[in-house]
Amino acid sequence: MSTPRVVVAMDWGGTWTRTSVIDRQGEILWQMREPNPRNGTKEEYLSNAEKLLANAIEQAGGPVAGIGAAVAGPVEPTTGTFFQPPNLMVLNGVSFKALWEEAFGVPVWVGNDANLAALGEHYFGAGKESADKGRPVKTLFYVTVSTGVGGGVVDKGSVFLGANGLTAEIGHTLVDTSEAALECQCGRKGCLEALASGTGIERIARQRLASGGFSGSALAAIDADLVDSEAVFTAAKQKDPLALSILDGAVTALAIGLTNVLHLFNPDMIVLGGGVTQGLVKLDLLTQIDKQIRDRAMSELHKEFQLTSARLGDSVGLAGAAALVWDQLEAAG
């Protein structure tokens, strides 16, 4: 029997769960999005997920090669066991792989959402685009700059998992070692996430405004509680000096963090995704980050990388989950 031509992919995020049917080329043939149960019990979450998967399998209208799922938290790669997921603690210790393989009778693979986003961009996004142009990517480092900052690494076509699947946590590498460094939500000071995430940009803007001296800024005209990263990007587009200086700090923080990554992983492609990245792209600030990394790079060979924005948008988790299934099926022969 030949391998079925589609997989079912799920992206189980903090607010929404997306399900889809995806083919070997990464094309999404069908998809839907459902809000998660709020403060559900373990049983409610699991029966909801099963119902969504059953529906997707039905939508496939024929045999599926497997199920892939991207989840927001650490996952043990062999058993697909969820470990202490910060936003879904009731699911700690659940092995999706065993559960769903029994329920649906097809192979199942589960991965962390940032890791799978990296895999999605490698096979179906920026990495594929480069390969199609004759420059196949060896080592891809993906960073999502959004509410928080996370990442994933794909090396020789597979996710680099480390000992427990907790790699590429660039959001919690230090980029400011000064005494005055900002506190991060993780409890430490000077993390990249505190300086460059949407939450970080918002906090910095509010602190600066509260400290006074910026009455001329467009941001000072907004109700303090409404100042967020989007407002900062809007003001920056109108060349507001305060907004530009805040984003300048985020750009430098990203360049420092990514230069460390460059020297540690020697990637030939760095992909930036997430809402904050979209804002930076519109202001042409990715060029700045690229330049600063090249200025800081320790050798000419390390400079042999491309920096680019993510191609897959909101469907990156689904694409990655599908890529994981195709990759694992092929590895198994």
Added chain:
Amino acid sequence: MSTPRVVVAMDWGGTWTRTSVIDRQGEILWQMREPNPRNGTKEEYLSNAEKLLANAIEQAGGPVAGIGAAVAGPVEPTTGTFFQPPNLMVLNGVSFKALWEEAFGVPVWVGNDANLAALGEHYFGAGKESADKGRPVKTLFYVTVSTGVGGGVVDKGSVFLGANGLTAEIGHTLVDTSEAALECQCGRKGCLEALASGTGIERIARQRLASGGFSGSALAAIDADLVDSEAVFTAAKQKDPLALSILDGAVTALAIGLTNVLHLFNPDMIVLGGGVTQGLVKLDLLTQIDKQIRDRAMSELHKEFQLTSARLGDSVGLAGAAALVWDQLEAAG
């Protein structure tokens, strides 16, 4: 024909070239050490290396399974081509693999010395010791803290090479982002190498002494030109406050750099080697580094690592070169 039971391993360093005959268990059956030609031409270096290898093959007294070589500089992994080696520029672009396979008729593999030191510790040093105790290592991060600071990563038993074999350059990750950060030999400021290497410790000691106010320190009693990292370690052993404060800075710098590594690579073993590490071990400062990393770690799962000192001393490069040959021969079946 069964696989021969020994390999020839070479460690081509800045000053010495070591050659050896090593068995499958990593035991060194024979070895010798020769000074490199000084400012030699390309031909002199190459004929010297070939002579040393021929001698080692003769010492093996029978068939050898292959030749492995550790070299000080970037190496293209497939062709074993040397790239812009800082200390052996005349050998830029030379492919040892092709040369020696033709000369000796056995398979040859070449790798960067820090990468291969990581492989040596994984298979024959600290990693093996852990595996023998029932805790096989998944992801090992090796750091040499010596004249400079370099490193290597072994994941699932193989060196993590990145795009060009230039990974794990922890010495050139930023651990001090302040304006006053020390300059590094690489031209940037605040690199780990500037704060924790032997050269760095020496420079910091001399600068502090020159700035005055340390007349009571044992280091002030030494001719300024003779103050080096060894003198700092000796003074620290006698609880000299200046020496202790300098090493305290090195310990913190290493802890910051290694916490970044912990969050990016999620290793289950960190191995520290090199002369400076030996000094830190004698003062029980590895315990301090370990504690500081754990205090800074972002999650309990990230804390599931062992920090330990290297087991293989000066022969780590030879062991790693041998491990590379055995590993590649087995991968080829």
